[in-house]
Amino acid sequence: MGFSAPDIALPKAEPGQFFMFGVKNCEKDPLLKRPFCYFRRRGNTLEILYRVVGKMTSIMKGLRPGDEVEVLGPLGNVYPMAQAVCKTPLVIAGGVGIASVYPLIERFKGSAILFYGGRSKKEILLRKELRAISKKLVVATDDGSMGFKGTAVDAARDFLNGRNPDDFVLYSCGPNGMLKAASALGIQGYIASEEKMACGIGVCLGCAVKTKEGYKRACKDGPVFKTGEIIFD
Amino acid sequence: MPARENNNNKRLEVKLGRLKLKNPVMTASGTAGYGAELAEFFDLSKLGAIVLKGISLTPWQGNPTPRITETRCGMINSIGLQNVGLDAFLREKLPFVRQWDVPVIANILGTSAAEYTRLASALEEAGVDGIELNVSCPNVKEGGIAFGLDLKSFASLVRAVRARVKKPVLIVKLSPGAPGIEEFSRAAEGEGADAISLINTIPAMAIDVNTRRPLIKNRIGGLSGPAIKPIAVRMVYQASKAVKIPVIGMGGITTGEDAVEFMLAGATAVAVGTATFMDPMAVLKVVQGIGAWMERHGIKKASSITGAMLT
Ligand SMILES: Cc1cc2nc3c(=O)[nH]c(=O)nc-3n(C[C@H](O)[C@H](O)[C@H](O)COP(=O)(O)OP(=O)(O)OC[C@H]3O[C@@H](n4cnc5c(N)ncnc54)[C@H](O)[C@@H]3O)c2cc1C
Numbered sequence: 001m002g003f004s005a006p007d008i009a010l011p012k013a014e015p016g017q018f019f020m021f022g023v024k025n026c027e028k029d030p031l032l033k034r035p036f037c038y039f040r041r042r043g044n045t046l047e048i049l050y051r052v053v054g055k056m057t058s059i060m061k062g063l064r065p066g067d068e069v070e071v072l073g074p075l076g077n078v079y080p081m082a083q084a085v086c087k088t089p090l091v092i093a094g095g096v097g098i099a100s101v102y103p104l105i106e107r108f109k110g111s112a113i114l115f116y117g118g119r120s121k122k123e124i125l126l127r128k129e130l131r132a133i134s135k136k137l138v139v140a141t142d143d144g145s146m147g148f149k150g151t152a153v154d155a156a157r158d159f160l161n162g163r164n165p166d167d168f169v170l171y172s173c174g175p176n177g178m179l180k181a182a183s184a185l186g187i188q189g190y191i192a193s194e195e196k197m198a199c200g201i202g203v204c205l206g207c208a209v210k211t212k213e214g215y216k217r218a219c220k221d222g223p224v225f226k227t228g229e230i231i232f233d
Numbered sequence: 234m235p236a237r238e239n240n241n242n243k244r245l246e247v248k249l250g251r252l253k254l255k256n257p258v259m260t261a262s263g264t265a266g267y268g269a270e271l272a273e274f275f276d277l278s279k280l281g282a283i284v285l286k287g288i289s290l291t292p293w294q295g296n297p298t299p300r301i302t303e304t305r306c307g308m309i310n311s312i313g314l315q316n317v318g319l320d321a322f323l324r325e326k327l328p329f330v331r332q333w334d335v336p337v338i339a340n341i342l343g344t345s346a347a348e349y350t351r352l353a354s355a356l357e358e359a360g361v362d363g364i365e366l367n368v369s370c371p372n373v374k375e376g377g378i379a380f381g382l383d384l385k386s387f388a389s390l391v392r393a394v395r396a397r398v399k400k401p402v403l404i405v406k407l408s409p410g411a412p413g414i415e416e417f418s419r420a421a422e423g424e425g426a427d428a429i430s431l432i433n434t435i436p437a438m439a440i441d442v443n444t445r446r447p448l449i450k451n452r453i454g455g456l457s458g459p460a461i462k463p464i465a466v467r468m469v470y471q472a473s474k475a476v477k478i479p480v481i482g483m484g485g486i487t488t489g490e491d492a493v494e495f496m497l498a499g500a501t502a503v504a505v506g507t508a509t510f511m512d513p514m515a516v517l518k519v520v521q522g523i524g525a526w527m528e529r530h531g532i533k534k535a536s537s538i539t540g541a542m543l544t
């Protein structure tokens with residue numbers, strides 16, 4: 001599912017960043033904007049990729065070309081990419097976390113290895129495009145309906161067997177369980193949190209992520225954190 | 234053009250005790266951080282005042298996540314008064330926000346009267362323009378709520394802090410759970426507060442019926458946003474009837490009209506909170522909205538709206 005909004009001010013978004021997205025409504029319901037990753041840019045439109053899970057995303061689904069929306073951003077920090085010059089980017093994405101790493105993989109111009117997991121075949125999006133922009137794509141589904149049966153992290157672990165983890169730099173975005181497992185693979189790199197947000201700009205402290213240096217804000221100090229920085233419960 | 238702007242500034246001016254505000258709109262504590270984030274969006278000197286995130290003597294970690302959940306026309310939060318503590322505040326945060334020509338109001342919280350008075354003294358010395366006593370945070374046991382719910386300890390706390398604070402205006406933020414908002418307002422006034430502010434968030438809860446789990450980790454949090462506005466307007470009305478000192482009204486303000494409603498009920502100034510989460514520019518839009526309302530209604534001075542409800 002793709003969505004595009006006219007890019008009036010032409011903000012330049014970088015991989016890892018996100019937008020707060022809302023619809024105009026006098027009823028104030030939904031009240032807050034919702035965070036969505038910068039997915040890609042096509043000409044004069046910015047695209048986000050989203051899954052319908054609740055109130056706002058259901059409204060988004062009903063939007064038609066020309067409808068007015070409110071978008072704040074780009075917000076948050078960026079995936080550092082310097083290390084990927086001498087190491088192979090190993091990307092692990094789960095569910096809509098693929099939206100976050102998509103522009104990153106594009107930026108790596110075919111050098112990234114992608115492990116992409118979902119519950120079932122239905123959740124795996126953009127397979128053709130992803131194959132085209134990455135060096136290698138491994139799809140993993142929990143039910144085995146497509147590709148590797150298991151999680152994307154399981155698939156990555158298999159792949160790493162016999163390889164030197166220091167040859168790779170990790171980039172991962174997905175549910176917390178995945179980020180925790182990916183962090184335990186022993187590869188240094190970066191993970192992007194998808195903690196619930198209210199303001200997206202660092203003032204509400206709602207999006208707290210527990211780190212070695214105390215709570216940090218996913219929206220302002222993140223969403224990208226170094227592996228090992230976040231403490232998972 | 235500048236002349237007109239000056240004019241406008243004067244039109245919107247209100248006073249909180251000795252403190253003059255360019256306009257009646259301030260940020261609500263805990264919705265503007267220490268100013269740095271909002272400064273990326275607009276010129277802070279356009280605010281009536283900036284009320285900063287509550288600070289305690291030592292840093293507080295805050296509550297586990299999830300800390301926030303949206304409910305119909307509102308949100309519940311349980312941040313747990315996470316803050317950097319007094320020292321870091323004075324060293325890193327206060328100097329930044331002082332760069333703007335805007336009154337700075339520090340919000341303080343403690344677990345004992347001694348902590349409140351130490352904070353107040355340190356902040357007076359640091360030159361803040363106002364101190365808001367937070368005795369009403371529902372999210373941590375230590376958040377002073379005990380002071381907010383018991384009239385005697387409330388009065389003695391206000392007295393103790395008042396004895397220390399000379400220059401900055403002293404604002405006391407009331408708990409919506411206070412048994413008898415009039416008595417608490419009068420007690421604050423009697424003990425020498427320069428203004429009272431209300432309402433803080435209202436204790437609330439929400440459960441995900443599919444997972445059967447509470448939607449915030451702490452189970453109970455504070456409800457804010459448009460959902461609580463009618464309650465807040467009522468309490469501001471009652472408080473302002475009970476006292477002569479100015480009342481700062483807040484609770485679900487998202488537009489200039491909302492702000493005017495609070496002022497008609499008796500508020501001298503208003504604070505914008507949750508709306509900033511919806512839109513970082515919300516506070517300024519409320520300032521503009523009040524101006525536009527005044528224009529439409531031929532009102533020359535914002536201060537004349539206070540308590541001007543017709544019956
Ligand atoms: C930085 C960031 C980037 C994101 N990027 C994307 C993206 O590119 N594409 C995408 O589809 N989604 C993304 N999300 C998740 C997206 O924000 C939520 O799906 C959205 O807020 C749901 O809004 P809603 O009103 O439809 O759901 P609601 O009615 O608010 O909630 C419905 C259900 O979704 C769950 N939910 C709400 N917010 C989140 C969240 N942040 N993470 C996990 N579950 C949530 C709720 O717990 C609830 O069970 C991102 C989240 C963050 C924090």
Ligand code: FES
Nearest residue numbers: 200202204205219
């Ligand atoms: S979402 Fe408000 S601080 Fe991050």
